[in-house]
Structures are given as structure tokens and as C-alpha cells.
Amino acid sequence: MATVTFFHAHPDDEAIATGGTMASLAAQGHRVVLVTATGGELGEVADGFLRPGETLGERRAVELAEAATILGAARQLFLGYHDSGMEGEDSNARDDVFATADLDEAADRLAAVLSEESSDVLVTYDEHGGYGHPDHVRVHDVGMAAADRAGTPVVYLATMDRDFMVALRTEAAESDHGPDDDLEGADTMGEPAERITTELDVSPWVAVKREAMRAHASQISEESFFLQMPEDVFARVWGQEWFIRVRPEPDGLGGGVREPGLVVTAEGGLAGGAAHEGVAR
Numbered sequence: 226m227a228t229v230t231f232f233h234a235h236p237d238d239e240a241i242a243t244g245g246t247m248a249s250l251a252a253q254g255h256r257v258v259l260v261t262a263t264g265g266e267l268g269e270v271a272d273g274f275l276r277p278g279e280t281l282g283e284r285r286a287v288e289l290a291e292a293a294t295i296l297g298a299a300r301q302l303f304l305g306y307h308d309s310g311m312e313g314e315d316s317n318a319r320d321d322v323f324a325t326a327d328l329d330e331a332a333d334r335l336a337a338v339l340s341e342e343s344s345d346v347l348v349t350y351d352e353h354g355g356y357g358h359p360d361h362v363r364v365h366d367v368g369m370a371a372a373d374r375a376g377t378p379v380v381y382l383a384t385m386d387r388d389f390m391v392a393l394r395t396e397a398a399e400s401d402h403g404p405d406d407d408l409e410g411a412d413t414m415g416e417p418a419e420r421i422t423t424e425l426d427v428s429p430w431v432a433v434k435r436e437a438m439r440a441h442a443s444q445i446s447e448e449s450f451f452l453q454m455p456e457d458v459f460a461r462v463w464g465q466e467w468f469i470r471v472r473p474e475p476d477g478l479g480g481g482v483r484e485p486g487l488v489v490t491a492e493g494g495l496a497g498g499a500a501h502e503g504v505a506r
Contacts, residue, residue: 227345227489228256230377232335232368234323234350234360235265235308236289237444240437242355242383243348244296245427246466246487248434251297255489258342259293259301260335262364263323267308267316270443282308284443292440295433300342304334309359317359324359331363332370339375346489347377351384351469356414372472379488380472381423385415386465393462416469422478423468425486431460 229250233239239247239259251257264282275284286303293301309324310316317324323331339347349368354361365382372380391412427434438445438452445451454462470478470488478484 226254226256228258228342229346229348229487229489230258230260230339230342230344231348231383232260232262232350232364232371234262234354234358234364235268236261236285236292237265237438237441238361239289240292240296240434240441242385243466244292244434244437245430245463246348246425246468247296247298248430248437249425249427250487250489251299252430256300256342257296257298258338258344259296259298260304260338261289261302262304262331262367263306263308263360264303265308265444267310267314268444271446274443281443285441288441288443292437295437295440302338304331306331309363312357312359322360323363326363326367328366328370331367332374335367335371336374339371339377344375344377346379346381346487347372348381348383348468348487351382351416355383355385369471378472379470381468381470381487384421384467384469386418386421386424386467387412387415388418389465389467390414415467419480420469421467422470422475422483423485423487424483425466425468426464427466428460428464431464434463435459 231239231243231247233242239261247257247259265285266280266282268281268285270281275281290301306323306326307321309319309322316322319325347368350361350365352365354365369380435452468487470484
């Protein structure tokens with residue numbers, strides 16, 4: 226069995242972007258480690274949601290611990306940085322946030338975890354963090370540097386299929402399940418379909434993924450667009466997860482050909498089977 230480390234920016238990112246993959250790997254007996262760069266202290270929260278004296282960071286730590294358990298993570302820890310806020314906010318430039326963290330120091334912190342765990346696989350983010358959030362971009366930079374330091378043999382970039390997102394936005398605009406502005410910016414999210422090397426069908430774990438999202442109640446309420454989706458629509462939207470394999474470099478993948486699982490051993494074994502022709506849906 227392999228050890229797979231997932232590196233995310235904020236609590237709830239793990240459930241949204243890679244929850245099905247994490248649950249799938251854990252169900253197969255692999256060791257899943259979750260490292261979160263920040264406490265998500267600058268997320269939005271409804272008035273009256275927090276208990277008297279409770280901070281959002283404290284609540285999100287509890288939520289993350291619950292979500293990690295739901296997803297089957299064997300270990301969950303924080304890298305120890307402060308949330309930078311959304312792109313363009315003044316908080317991006319503060320000297321105590323992840324976006325401005327010293328790259329070497331942050332990479333050393335993550336590399337120490339990778340080495341301690343003898344991690345076979347690291348999952349980080351694509352170069353623009355999926356949608357440009359400063360913390361997400363920094364996750365990519367730190368993740369790649371840490372993998373080099375630790376000599377992690379397999380590295381994936383968690384991303385989104387941009388073509389799928391654009392099609393989904395069109396579907397949303399034509400359906401009764403939510404306004405299309407919930408998916409504004411779909412044409413710049415993730416990466417073009419042709420660059421994606423790996424697509425996991427996580428439909429068997431989509432109910433687990435939904436429960437992990439529900440655990441992040443401060444950010445994803447029961448009244449949210451996500452949790453108000455009927456089960457079949459939720460499965461349509463969240464039943465697949467996408468990655469770009471950058472180490473070892475993929476041979477014959479991309480351009481519509483995708484492997485259906487992560488390489489979970491240095492020898493190249495897959496969690497999911499052989500490569501298949503992928504189609505942007």
C-alpha cells in the first residue's frame with residue numbers, strides 16, 4: 226500500500242477538489258495524509274454562526290478534522306500559515322499570510338512531512354491554483370519545491386477540466402438548479418481538457434464527498450447551492466475529479482487520453498486501471 230499526501234490551501238478545499246479521490250484511496254487501504262496550508266481564518270461566516278468567543282479559525286479546524294475522518298484520512302495537520310484572503314484584497318500583502326510566506330521555509334515544512342511519511346505521492350495544485358486565489362497559487366509553488374526536497378517520486382496537480390466547467394455553466398443557465406452566475410469564471414478555471422492526464426470516476430464515493438462538504442458548515446450551509454442540488458445533479462457535477470501528472474512525466478497521456486487513477490507506487494501502479502480515451506463532458 227502507498228502513502229498519498231494531499232496538500233490544500235484551506236479547510237473545505239480537500240472535500241471539494243479531491244474528496245472522492247481521498248475516500249477511494251482510503252477504501253483501497255492506502256494511507257491518506259492531509260496537509261492544509263492555512264486555517265481559513267478569512268472565510269465568510271453568517272452572523273451568529275460562531276459560539277461566543279469562538280474564532281472562525283477554531284471552528285474551521287473542528288470542521289476539517291470531521292471532514293478528514295469522513296474521507297478516511299489517516300493523518301490531518303496544518304502547515305501553520307494564516308489565510309491570505311481572496312485575490313485582490315489588502316490582506317494578500319500582509320507579512321503573516323501564506324501568500325507572502327518564505328518559499329524555502331514553507332517548502333521545508335511540507336518536505337519534512339513528506340519525508341516523515343515516506344510519501345509515495347504528493348497531490349498539490351496547478352500553476353494558477355485552479356482559479357487564481359493567492360493561497361492556491363502558493364500551494365503549487367510550495368508543493369513542487371517540497372517534492373523536490375523530499376524526493377517524492379510521484380506528483381499530481383489537482384485541477385478542473387475547463388471544458389467541462391464551461392459546459393456545466395451552460396447547463397446551469399438552462400436548468401432550474403441554480404443561476405449561471407454560480408459558475409462565473411468557468412472559462413478560466415482549471416486547465417484545458419487536452420492538458421489533463423488523469424480523471425477519476427468518484428461516483429461510488431460521491432455521497433461521502435457530500436458528507437465531507439457538509440462537515441464544513443461554516444462555509445457550505447445546508448441552504449447553499451452545493452447542498453441544495455438533488456442527488457443526481459450533485460453526482461453529475463461532483464462525480465469526477467481531475468489531475469495533471471507531472472512526475473513521473475506521463476507517456477501518451479493528455480490530448481484526450483487519461484489514466485483513470487493516480488499512480489500510487491513508484492513502480493507505476495495505478496489506483497484504477499489502464500489509461501482510457503477521455504471526453505470533455
